[in-house]
Amino acid sequence: MDSSPHPTHFNELEQWLDRHRITEIECLVPDLTGVARGKILPRIKFTEDRGMRLPEVVVGMSVTGELPEHGAYYDIISAVDRDMHLRPDPATVRLVPWAADPTAQVIHDCYDKNGLLVPFAPRSVLRRVCDLYAAEGWKPVVAPELEFYLVARNTDPNTPLRPPIGRSGRAETSRQAYSIDAVNEFDPLFEDIYDYCDRMELNVDTLIHEIGAGQMEINFFHASPLGLADEVFLFKRTVREAALRHDMYATFMAKPIAGEPGSAMHIHQSIVDEASGDNLFSKADGSASDAFYHYIGGLQRYVPAAMALVAPYVNSYRRLARSTAAPINIEWGHDNRTVGIRSPIAQPQARRVENRVIGADANPYVALAMTLACGYIGMKKRIAPKPEMKGDAYLSPYALPRSLGEALDWLRRDEDLSEVLGHEFITVYAEIKEVEFEEFMKVISPWEREHLLLHV
Known part of the structure; x- marks a missing residue:
């Protein structure tokens, strides 16, 4: 285990990456289902960009990757499929111990074009509370x-x-x-x-x-x-x-x-x-x-x-x-x-x-x-x-x-x-779960076939 203090700023993060001879970075964003979304970047690209961009809907998808066809919030963000800017949180950097090459994983926060936290991103909601x-x-x-x-x-x-x-x-x-x-x-x-x-x-x-x-x-x-x-x-x-x-x-x-x-x-x-x-x-x-x-x-x-x-x-x-x-x-x-x-x-x-x-x-x-x-x-x-x-x-x-x-x-x-x-969080979360619930209701279970097929 690395006993040195954990990074708190980007410069300290760079020193951490140097110390561990990191060649690749897994840039992670937890979505609402807890799935790790993001990109894998070469070290030099990560250092140059100090973050990355992804479509805002990436953190607001169902567990099957679906989006609501119509929703109070999705109608706004999906019309132009707008980007969000991802900023690495230096304190979250960790090794990826199972990787073949020296690889780090860093969790990112999600910001909109105005520099505000995307309100329905999971880390944003916890930060708010x-x-x-x-x-x-x-x-x-x-x-x-x-x-x-x-x-x-x-x-x-x-x-x-x-x-x-x-x-x-x-x-x-x-x-x-x-x-x-x-x-x-x-x-x-x-x-x-x-x-x-x-x-x-x-x-x-x-x-x-x-x-x-x-x-x-x-x-x-x-x-x-x-x-x-x-x-x-x-x-x-x-x-x-x-x-x-x-x-x-x-x-x-x-x-x-x-x-x-x-x-x-x-x-x-x-x-x-x-x-x-x-x-x-x-x-x-x-x-x-x-x-x-x-x-x-x-x-x-x-x-x-x-x-x-x-x-x-x-x-x-x-x-x-x-x-x-x-x-x-x-x-x-x-x-x-x-x-x-x-x-x-x-x-x-x-x-x-x-x-x-x-x-x-x-x-x-x-x-x-x-x-x-x-x-x-x-x-x-x-x-x-x-x-x-x-x-x-x-x-x-x-x-x-x-x-x-x-x-x-x-x-x-x-x-x-x-x-x-946050109203935006509750709205987006409920819309996603409605999509998942509707998908599930389309599936006929073994119990239904066993007990209803010939009895009702």
Whole structure:
């Protein structure tokens, strides 16, 4: 790992590239689905241009690469297919450890011709929310826990996924939660993943085997939201690449295998007073503060309306069901894993809130912007939470949308979320998801053929 300070300016970035003898640059732009878009440039071209241009619609496409035929925002930008200017963020530069030649990857921000951030680009949305916190003298601190499945190679979309073969020559057929031996089945893969993460300076922490067959979880050290969103974005690329090199797939689908638990991206979050460095969620005597309760109140009030942002696909809602180890409502409680909002046992300075409704398939920038936005509104409006859930939250009614179509309706109706996250972002995001939903509805599933073909 490079122990020198990370670049903060373009000149320092150039020195970093010199030090690592970089010959090519992967210029990355996270789109709304979390896909890495961009260009690969020779080092000299990158240095001369200090950025590049791409069509603005590149960051606003569906997961299948489609665009809305007609939309409030797309009618404006698609008429001339206008460009956006991409500026590299020096702090995001990382090696590409699997590349044959010395190659770097740099994440870029998206700007329009007037020098303003493109409002629906994922990094722009998260920056917008972080700026709102900064204006109050607050600093969010977050720590994601990201679940994913390792599966055998599958080139036929009509064939169900299955666990991969481990070192023993056998695939998992039972639940192996927290099993060390089950993780060791894939030692060669995880050695590569940790080596890649070390060389990329990704601050990953604990690796565990989750409940599902072939399901893993990686935890990240707590840090600032934008930097951690970058790390999750890069980590997903890294795990998928490493898995391919070991003849398997890694998937962050929310519900990839029927009968197995879904995959989440639990996000721990607290708010620090920038002037004092104190955790706003705790009083001086160590007890929970009003801000703590108001933050939870904001999550309870706005997360249901914002679910389309963190359960972004039709598959996402298969995870959010009873008996799937995922929440079905937005109850809150201390050290209670059946609720949507959990407060883990911690010292006063580490008091935090864990949002458990977010899927692993969510764009990390959008997910962090969403949960921080809900908490922000709660603190600003001083929203009181519901009484703490002391028992099993699965015995309470559903309080989250049950489908992507329903979630989009809830999202469009909420003016407070639109104000905080940006009207342009909500408009473009909803239009993209409508395109994906309409595409899905054209597909006839095996269940329909099995149970309806000869019975209705």
